[in-house]
Amino acid sequence: MKQEQGDKRQALLQAALELFTEYxxxxxxxxxxxxxxxxxxxxxxxxxxTKEELINQxxxxxxxxxxxxxxxxxxxxxxxxxxxRRIWENMIRWFLQNPTKILFFRQFGASPYITALTKEQGMQxxxxxxxxxxxxxxxxxxxDMPPDMLFAIASGLIxxxxxxxxxxxxxxxxxRFRDMTFAIYWDCLKR
Amino acid sequence: MKQEQGDKRQALLQAALELFTEYxxxxxxxxxxxxxxxxxxxxxxxxxxTKEELINQxxxxxxxxxxxxxxxxxxxxxxxxxxxRRIWENMIRWFLQNPTKILFFRQFGASPYITALTKEQGMQxxxxxxxxxxxxxxxxxxxDMPPDMLFAIASGLIxxxxxxxxxxxxxxxxxRFRDMTFAIYWDCLKR
Amino acid sequence: MKQEQGDKRQALLQAALELFTEYxxxxxxxxxxxxxxxxxxxxxxxxxxTKEELINQxxxxxxxxxxxxxxxxxxxxxxxxxxxRRIWENMIRWFLQNPTKILFFRQFGASPYITALTKEQGMQxxxxxxxxxxxxxxxxxxxDMPPDMLFAIASGLIxxxxxxxxxxxxxxxxxRFRDMTFAIYWDCLKR
Amino acid sequence: MKQEQGDKRQALLQAALELFTEYxxxxxxxxxxxxxxxxxxxxxxxxxxTKEELINQxxxxxxxxxxxxxxxxxxxxxxxxxxxRRIWENMIRWFLQNPTKILFFRQFGASPYITALTKEQGMQxxxxxxxxxxxxxxxxxxxDMPPDMLFAIASGLIxxxxxxxxxxxxxxxxxRFRDMTFAIYWDCLKR
DNA sequence: GATGAATGAGTATTCATTCAT
DNA sequence: CATGAATGAATACTCATTCAT
Numbered sequence: 185m186k187q188e189q190g191d192k193r194q195a196l197l198q199a200a201l202e203l204f205t206e207y208x209x210x211x212x213x214x215x216x217x218x219x220x221x222x223x224x225x226x227x228x229x230x231x232x233x234t235k236e237e238l239i240n241q242x243x244x245x246x247x248x249x250x251x252x253x254x255x256x257x258x259x260x261x262x263x264x265x266x267x268x269r270r271i272w273e274n275m276i277r278w279f280l281q282n283p284t285k286i287l288f289f290r291q292f293g294a295s296p297y298i299t300a301l302t303k304e305q306g307m308q309x310x311x312x313x314x315x316x317x318x319x320x321x322x323x324x325x326x327x328d329m330p331p332d333m334l335f336a337i338a339s340g341l342i343x344x345x346x347x348x349x350x351x352x353x354x355x356x357x358x359x360r361f362r363d364m365t366f367a368i369y370w371d372c373l374k375r
Numbered sequence: 376m377k378q379e380q381g382d383k384r385q386a387l388l389q390a391a392l393e394l395f396t397e398y399x400x401x402x403x404x405x406x407x408x409x410x411x412x413x414x415x416x417x418x419x420x421x422x423x424x425t426k427e428e429l430i431n432q433x434x435x436x437x438x439x440x441x442x443x444x445x446x447x448x449x450x451x452x453x454x455x456x457x458x459x460r461r462i463w464e465n466m467i468r469w470f471l472q473n474p475t476k477i478l479f480f481r482q483f484g485a486s487p488y489i490t491a492l493t494k495e496q497g498m499q500x501x502x503x504x505x506x507x508x509x510x511x512x513x514x515x516x517x518x519d520m521p522p523d524m525l526f527a528i529a530s531g532l533i534x535x536x537x538x539x540x541x542x543x544x545x546x547x548x549x550x551r552f553r554d555m556t557f558a559i560y561w562d563c564l565k566r
Numbered sequence: 567m568k569q570e571q572g573d574k575r576q577a578l579l580q581a582a583l584e585l586f587t588e589y590x591x592x593x594x595x596x597x598x599x600x601x602x603x604x605x606x607x608x609x610x611x612x613x614x615x616t617k618e619e620l621i622n623q624x625x626x627x628x629x630x631x632x633x634x635x636x637x638x639x640x641x642x643x644x645x646x647x648x649x650x651r652r653i654w655e656n657m658i659r660w661f662l663q664n665p666t667k668i669l670f671f672r673q674f675g676a677s678p679y680i681t682a683l684t685k686e687q688g689m690q691x692x693x694x695x696x697x698x699x700x701x702x703x704x705x706x707x708x709x710d711m712p713p714d715m716l717f718a719i720a721s722g723l724i725x726x727x728x729x730x731x732x733x734x735x736x737x738x739x740x741x742r743f744r745d746m747t748f749a750i751y752w753d754c755l756k757r
Numbered sequence: 758m759k760q761e762q763g764d765k766r767q768a769l770l771q772a773a774l775e776l777f778t779e780y781x782x783x784x785x786x787x788x789x790x791x792x793x794x795x796x797x798x799x800x801x802x803x804x805x806x807t808k809e810e811l812i813n814q815x816x817x818x819x820x821x822x823x824x825x826x827x828x829x830x831x832x833x834x835x836x837x838x839x840x841x842r843r844i845w846e847n848m849i850r851w852f853l854q855n856p857t858k859i860l861f862f863r864q865f866g867a868s869p870y871i872t873a874l875t876k877e878q879g880m881q882x883x884x885x886x887x888x889x890x891x892x893x894x895x896x897x898x899x900x901d902m903p904p905d906m907l908f909a910i911a912s913g914l915i916x917x918x919x920x921x922x923x924x925x926x927x928x929x930x931x932x933r934f935r936d937m938t939f940a941i942y943w944d945c946l947k948r
Numbered sequence: 949g950a951t952g953a954a955t956g957a958g959t960a961t962t963c964a965t966t967c968a969t
Numbered sequence: 970c971a972t973g974a975a976t977g978a979a980t981a982c983t984c985a986t987t988c989a990t
Contacts, residue, residue, distance in 0.1 A: 595983080595984055595985080596984075596985060596986085597984070597985085607985095607986090608986085608987080608988085610985095610986095611985085611986065611987080616985080616986080617984095617985065617986090
């Protein structure tokens with residue numbers, strides 16, 4: 185029984201994620217989230233002060249999970265291009281395994297419900313990649329451009345490619361397509 | 376007096392655009408749209424059967440305007456790279472002149488309010504560019520990849536770059552930055 | 567063309583009758599009445615100051631038509647029972663030929679939309695029958711009871727029988743059923 | 758405290774009944790029903806999914822109450838005519854004690870708001886009377902006519918008589934009037 | 949007379965949130 | 970901690986009526 189600590193919280197977040205991506209924030213009443221999570225309506229407000237807090241918490245949780253996955257298998261010794269490729273594959277694979285999560289970002293990344301503070305906190309999760317790019321730039325492997333431009337473009341491109349593979353999952357199993365799309369990504373970044 | 380034909384409809388669309396990008400669909404009551412457009416609440420429903428129809432109509436209207444601007448100054452004689460560059464600049468410039476319009480797409484492109492039919496109709500507006508890419512691919516100037524992948528990536532990248540310049544408008548006045556960002560775009564596409 | 571005088575008024579009343587019996591007063595917008603009558607929305611208000619006036623006018627028009635039909639073929643020489651029978655048949659036949667009209671009364675006879683004044687005016691149309699009953703009472707053919715009780719019961723019973731035949735129109739073609747139901751009616755009235 | 762179970766539901770039905778008979782369905786906003794019942798506007802929709810459901814529930818509740826009252830004091834040993842008389846008086850008395858309830862049926866029995874299903878369910882409440890009539894018909898006490906005709910006429914007549922006494926309540930205290938009106942009813946039915 | 953675009957008050961219903969149990 | 974009945978502000982949409990043409 186003790187192992188159920190936080191179970192309800194987690195169930196609420198999961199239910200919210202599924203419903204939000206299918207029906208949108210407004211299309212998803214808190215009562216329905218609670219119902220799908222198998223708890224009473226009041227319980228949601230026990231774990232999250234408001235619906236907005238739930239939304240923002242969900243955003244941060246997903247970002248955090250994303251960050252953890254991103255750097256799996258990365259060791260310092262690897263050459264830059266290999267590191268970038270591995271991170272790239274980590275991200276795309278995570279997208280394909282968690283479609284609702286990337287859809288969540290696509291839909292709500294620009295939503296007024298997500299506060300500026302939350303977005304800023306979410307950004308913290310990408311320090312590692314930004315530093316990697318910066319290193320590449322110093323070594324004249326990566327294009328010489330403002331770091332935030334670089335980051336914006338790289339993130340946007342990954343998301344776009346992820347969305348594409350989400351529609352054509354079978355293509356990702358084909359190494360040629362993986363190489364082709366990574367080539368696009370890399371051509372963008374490299375000098 | 377006759378010049379006022381459609382004035383109210385236009386005013387409603389404009390008001391909706393501004394309010395939607397600031398407060399979201401749900402955060403914008405129809406009454407507020409009507410008020411800002413300077414018409415009665417009922418009038419909105421005279422022109423658009425539902426709020427959803429207004430939203431979808433707005434989407435299509437903007438896409439159409441976008442399409443018109445996109446191909447300005449393009450003549451058949453120009454070499455492919457020049458055509459692509461010109462279209463690219465047309466698009467970015469239009470973004471900078473119409474920030475609310477690109478924000479509208481960013482926020483609502485994935486919204487469940489925009490119907491699949493509307494999105495499909497919106498796609499029709501990009502035939503010209505798709506054919507241009509196809510031509511480039513046959514001439515072995517542009518990467519050999521599935522056309523929808525190419526299109527998805529190109530559109531995503533343009534939007535990303537547009538969003539970046541929206542945050543740093545002064546950089547777009549500097550030719551070096553324009554060249555640099557177009558180079559990124561072109562590196563993505565070219566063989 | 568001159569023969570079309572009043573055509574629109576008549577068309578409006580007819581459209582209103584059909585729509586009211588199908589959807590109720592509230593379920594029938596004036597715009598729909600106008601549309602079905604083939605006139606502009608504003609035109610309705612040219613002929614009837616308000617929707618309520620249209621309703622009340624419709625009520626009176628139908629009552630008047632009913633009154634006209636009621637006494638067809640009645641001549642003073644006939645014995646009382648024969649007169650009553652003939653009136654009875656006139657009424658039932660009119661019901662069967664004008665189902666929407668009797669439905670209109672059933673549905674809206676007690677509606678707050680029909681003003682007291684209208685109902686009183688509608689009553690005037692039944693003087694003839696009331697006098698006939700009174701005469702029968704004096705001649706000790708008809709039960710000795712208060713005239714308004716008699717009239718209420720007789721009217722109620724006719725309507726009930728009319729509604730019954732409306733559901734089973736083929737039975738009215740069978741003389742035995744006509745006799746049977748008239749017998750019920752007459753048993754009510756006669757001493 | 759537990760005695761308040763269902764109190765709000767009952768209060769809503771009672772308020773609705775009063776307001777509907779006075780102002781009609783359309784003339785009665787749900788907000789007013791809630792207010793008169795002493796509950797919040799949202800509470801109405803907690804107990805009844807829609808206004809229409811409230812209306813139909815009210816219809817069935819009244820029918821059910823009517824049925825319960827109808828057969829009070831009826832024991833099998835009584836002769837048929839006495840049973841019919843007692844039922845008749847039960848019904849008229851109930852009408853006089855519950856004027857809004859009979860008015861409700863008069864006004865809304867034919868309303869499109871009351872669904873066919875509801876009307877059918879309401880019919881179930883009259884099995885007892887229908888069987889009684891059927892028995893009388895077999896014993897050749899009651900006229901030989903189709904059962905639904907008999908039932909329609911008997912119900913219509915009771916309602917008409919009830920409405921009459923509602924307008925002249927003092928007459929019902931006079932035994933002669935009770936006898937007279939029952940005689941009319943019975944003359945209709947008996948052979 | 950006839951039109952139909954425009955009006956804006958009115959209404960059913962939803963839903964985030966509270967709180968007594 | 971958990972419940973779910975109760976709340977009432979908020980909102981999309983309707984519709985009788987007006988009036989400039």
